[in-house]
Each structure stands twice: as C-alpha cells, then as structure tokens.
Amino acid sequence: MWPELLLCYSESVGQSPIVLPDDRGKAVGVMSKALQHFIKKAQADGVVAGAIGLGGTGGTSLLSTPFRSLPLGVPNIIVLFPSIVDICVINNVSRVVLSNAGAAFAGMVIGRLERLQESCNEGKKGTLGITMYGVTTPCVNVVNERLKKEGYETLIFHATGVGGKAMESLVREGYIQGVLDITTTEVADYVVGGVVPCDSSCFDVIIEKKIPFVLSVRALDMVTFGLKHTVPTNFQQRNIHIHNAQISLTRTTVDENKKFAGFIADKLNNLQQRSVFACHKLKGVSALDASGKPFYDPEATGTLLNELQRLIQINEDRQVKMYPYHINDPEFANALVDSFMAIC
Structure with missing residues (x-):
C-alpha cells in the first residue's frame, strides 16, 4: 500500500515520485506526511469510518499526526496493548491481543455509525455555538436557556483564544449549524497583543459555511494579560483591573476600538448568509463597562459602535440592530435570540 500512498x-x-530516504527517522517523517494526505483526502471523499494502527515508538510517531487530522468523533486508535511477543508473525498469543484491539475499534465504529443514524432521526433544530467570558456570563446564561426552550442544542465556548478556535473547528466539521458570537474579546487581544487572541482567520469558516450568524461586540473594552507584573510596560499606566490572581485586564483605547471595528467590519462585509450585528447605545460592552464600573468609557465604546455602523455594508441579508440596553440586561439577551430566530 505504501507505494500507492507515496505516489498519491x-x-x-x-x-516526481518520492523515494523513501535510507535514514529511518527521515523515512518515517515522509511516510507520516503521505498518510496524513491520504486520510484527509479519504475523509473528504466520505470513505473513512475510522482509523487504527499499531507499532512501537516508530509506529506511534508515524500515526499520531495523521490521526489527529481526523474530525472530532471519528474513531482512531493507536494500539498500545502489550504485544507480549513480537508481532512479526501471528501466533496464538499475538492473535488474542490484536483481536481485542480490533474488537474495541469495531465497537467504536459501529457505535459512531449508530449515533449518526439516531441523530438523523431525531429531527432537532440543530446545534449552536455561543461564545462567553466571565464579564458576559449573565447575557449568555439567558441566551442559552432561551435557545434550549426553542429546541436547540447549545455549545458554549469560553473566549480565551483556544475557545474561539475550538468553536470554529466544530463549525468546519459540521457539528455546529449556527453561531451567536456574543463575546468577541479575542479580537481585542489579536489586534492589541493580549494572551487570549484569535488569529487572522477569525470568522472565516463561518463565512465559508454560510451558517446563520449573530454577532455582538462584547468584552472589546479589555485586553487580557496574566499576573499583574507580566503586563507589558507600555500597558502599565493604563486602567488595569485585576480579574483574579492569574488574570489582569487593561482598558482598550479609542484608537484600538477603531481598529477592532475595521477588523470586524472587513469580515462581516464578506458574509453572504443572513446575519445580524446586534449592539447597544452606549450602555456598555461588559460587566466592567457600565456607569460606576472601572472600564466605563463612553468615548471608547462610542467610537467602536459608530465605526462599526459606518463600516458595515448593510443589505437585505446583513443587518445592524441597535438596542437601548446594556450587554447583560435580559432584554438584550432576548433580543439576540429574537434576531437569531428571525434569520433561521
């Protein structure tokens, strides 16, 4: 099989046709890349029910990266059963060990296929991704409960860089059929240089998949850092809020909010599906951005909202809605759900 994999x-x-190097370590690296390419292609063609492999350290090294390219839920096993004897031939000892591994793998594959069939027969409305941060929790809790009552399954992701990427990965793999991106603080960390950033591809998979999308610019009043002494020198003179012993938050500036608006608007203007950008009228974008709270700054928040309204290109499918509520008011949470229901 390896000649065919290498040729492909x-x-x-x-x-030109790849020849395996004489060096064993280098050869394993080439074989791993070839297998990864094959698995991705086979998965795209819909012919992979699972993947199983066996070996010692060399086999594990060869298999681990290709197997990680499989979508969430596709069974993949690297056999770590003690082989007892060398497996160069099948004998009455190795036969038992390998049969156990094969039976476990077959059970996983059958179980997954049955779950997929059950999922097709359930007739649920779908699974939605929601982003949350500590300072937007009250809003997300109301949204989550309301969506469940409406018949949706919800997955909540903590907007800590990896959380947003995990949500987008599940969108790409088809596990999520709609998104309410309520907490976009990862954009602030990407633009300014915090510790929980998204990357330049943020929102791209949502654009690509054309799923229903509601966006709200929550928690863009802050950039996240670690312990206070780790906050970069050029941020030390800012308004710093100690969220807990491990997390320090710094207030974003007017100029930074202009940049956030530009980044988000550029992405939203590429949306071709029905979408809603929902925001408020200077009531605050987080629990800290409210009258009497440490990050309350109407000028910075106003700049963000005004720039977004100016830059987002409104059309029949792309809407901007303004509400007279704070981010954590129940009325705003219900307005988000109403907006989502209207575009589904």
Missing part, C-alpha cells in the same frame, strides 16, 4: 502524495505536492 507526490502528485499532490507536484513532485
């Missing part, structure tokens, strides 16, 4: 891989990268 060489054609995909536009090279």
